[in-house]
Amino acid sequence: MKRKNNLIFGGWDVVDLASRFGTPLYVLSEDAIRDRCREVQSCFLKKYENTHAVYASKAFLTLAMCRILETEGIGLDVVSGGEIYTAAKAGFSMEKLIFHGNNKSPDELRLALEKGVGRIVVDSENEYDILEGIAEEVESEADILFRVAPGVDAHTHKYIATGHTASKFGMPVLGDGITRIVERAMTSRFLHLKGFHFHVGSQLKDNMSHLMAVNVLLDLISNVRDRSGFLTEELNVGGGFGVPELPGEDPVKLSDFIDPVMERIISGCEDRGLRIPQTIIEPGRWIVSEAGITLYSIGLLKEIPGVITYVSVDGGMTDNPRPALYGALYHGVVANRMDEKASMKVSVVGKCCESGDVLIRDLEIPSIKPGDILAVFNTGAYNFSMASNYNRNPRPGLILVSEGKADIIVERQTYEDLLRGETIPEHLK
Ligand SMILES: Cc1ncc(COP(=O)(O)O)c(C=O)c1O
Numbered sequence: 001m002k003r004k005n006n007l008i009f010g011g012w013d014v015v016d017l018a019s020r021f022g023t024p025l026y027v028l029s030e031d032a033i034r035d036r037c038r039e040v041q042s043c044f045l046k047k048y049e050n051t052h053a054v055y056a057s058k059a060f061l062t063l064a065m066c067r068i069l070e071t072e073g074i075g076l077d078v079v080s081g082g083e084i085y086t087a088a089k090a091g092f093s094m095e096k097l098i099f100h101g102n103n104k105s106p107d108e109l110r111l112a113l114e115k116g117v118g119r120i121v122v123d124s125e126n127e128y129d130i131l132e133g134i135a136e137e138v139e140s141e142a143d144i145l146f147r148v149a150p151g152v153d154a155h156t157h158k159y160i161a162t163g164h165t166a167s168k169f170g171m172p173v174l175g176d177g178i179t180r181i182v183e184r185a186m187t188s189r190f191l192h193l194k195g196f197h198f199h200v201g202s203q204l205k206d207n208m209s210h211l212m213a214v215n216v217l218l219d220l221i222s223n224v225r226d227r228s229g230f231l232t233e234e235l236n237v238g239g240g241f242g243v244p245e246l247p248g249e250d251p252v253k254l255s256d257f258i259d260p261v262m263e264r265i266i267s268g269c270e271d272r273g274l275r276i277p278q279t280i281i282e283p284g285r286w287i288v289s290e291a292g293i294t295l296y297s298i299g300l301l302k303e304i305p306g307v308i309t310y311v312s313v314d315g316g317m318t319d320n321p322r323p324a325l326y327g328a329l330y331h332g333v334v335a336n337r338m339d340e341k342a343s344m345k346v347s348v349v350g351k352c353c354e355s356g357d358v359l360i361r362d363l364e365i366p367s368i369k370p371g372d373i374l375a376v377f378n379t380g381a382y383n384f385s386m387a388s389n390y391n392r393n394p395r396p397g398l399i400l401v402s403e404g405k406a407d408i409i410v411e412r413q414t415y416e417d418l419l420r421g422e423t424i425p426e427h428l429k
Helices: 014-021 029-046 063-073 081-089 107-116 123-139 176-187 208-228 252-270 287-290 324-325
Strands: 025-029 051-056 075-078 097-099 119-122 142-150 191-199 234-236 279-281 292-304 308-313 332-334 345-350 358-365 373-377 397-402 406-411
Touching: 014 025, 014 292, 014 397, 014 406, 025 029, 025 287, 029 051, 029 063, 029 252, 029 287, 029 397, 051 287, 063 075, 063 081, 063 406, 075 081, 081 097, 081 107, 097 107, 097 358, 107 234, 119 123, 123 142, 123 176, 123 191, 123 252, 142 176, 176 191, 176 208, 191 208, 191 252, 208 287, 252 279, 292 332, 324 358, 332 358
Parallel strands: 025 397, 051 075, 051 279, 075 097, 097 119, 119 142, 142 191, 191 234, 234 279, 308 345
Antiparallel strands: 025 292, 292 308, 292 373, 332 373, 345 358, 397 406
16 A cells, blocks of 8 residues: 555554554554643643642553553542552552542452552442441551532533532532531541542533532532531542544643633632642543544445445444444544545444444545555544453454554454353353
8 A cells, every 4th residue: 555645643654553463453642642641741730839630540541551641740540449450560659549439349448548549539428438447447547538529510421421419429519418427537547538529521622510510619618617627638620621523623722621720729719718729630531532543444335325335344332332322423534545535425333233333424535445444533532441342352452652663552352362261160061
């Protein structure tokens, strides 16, 4: 294939990458991730005093990703024993971890205490009881935050909105539940309450919900000070900063999102006579989404005249479940025909046995042949981390690219990997 027609990503001809590493293939640009981490440094950590940033590892986590983040001075938000384990194996500083989750198991809480995770974000009073019991039993102290559902409805898909009162995450601000648990924590020997956390939702294109949530939280912080004398040291405002989905949409600038939030916190504290707490952010998608693409080989073309044309690729909802799960939008190009004009409108479908396995609808592409390479953009977040083995499809390999380097950081699964851990009981042999 002629090089001049090919898509270049992260300094590499992606058609060469596809033939060298096979498809489907996740490709991640190390420079793009580092650029976003540096924007967090310049537009937040260095710009505002007493701030901290953690990356929400649910978006994408591997050992290599931990190393990149640690060298960029960004901490980690984790939500499971597996994520804690991965960070520990990568040699990540445990005090830079913030442990979230609405149903952490006793074993996961024990692991967090044993590893000395920096903050445990307690999601409910029940979880508080369990954590306090374990901390007493193992005689281990922990710094904690309380997760609050601020009663704010974020403008995003309902599956990724998390700040409303009926959310499964956090404690509602209504009633006196939070004051009660704050008072309990103030006398705990093992759990040290530092403050509060909220996360209103994901893929947010504006900061309206964050601003409303800050108002709610500052009222709460001033109420607990007046009623119980509790002085809040930390306010974690979560993540959720969006990324563009389709061509022509502008990237979300971190400062456009976060400056008004910081102004609101600073002026809101002044108005209420509060000390400004340490402010923590937790971006996931915004750091890694645009740093990733997925390469597929195009297979069969099916034209239903006057109705629809399907282009099938060798992956699908197994490596990117988001379109099937909540209608997420993606854009792609035929990577080896970059200078050819679009001549047809197609739906790109995967190979799974579900009619909903549609990666992109109405994509305009040039005339194609089986074996051409389709590159889908913006797949760095919530693709690899949400992938499955549905239909016993092995998961794609994952390579990290930068100038002159293309390293496999996750091996492509083999059929043998699919059988790992399976046994046939004696009576079935
Ligand atoms: C507690 C918490 N923090 C941060 C995030 C990161 O969200 P995003 O990837 O949209 O930035 C999430 C996402 O679900 C979350 O639950």
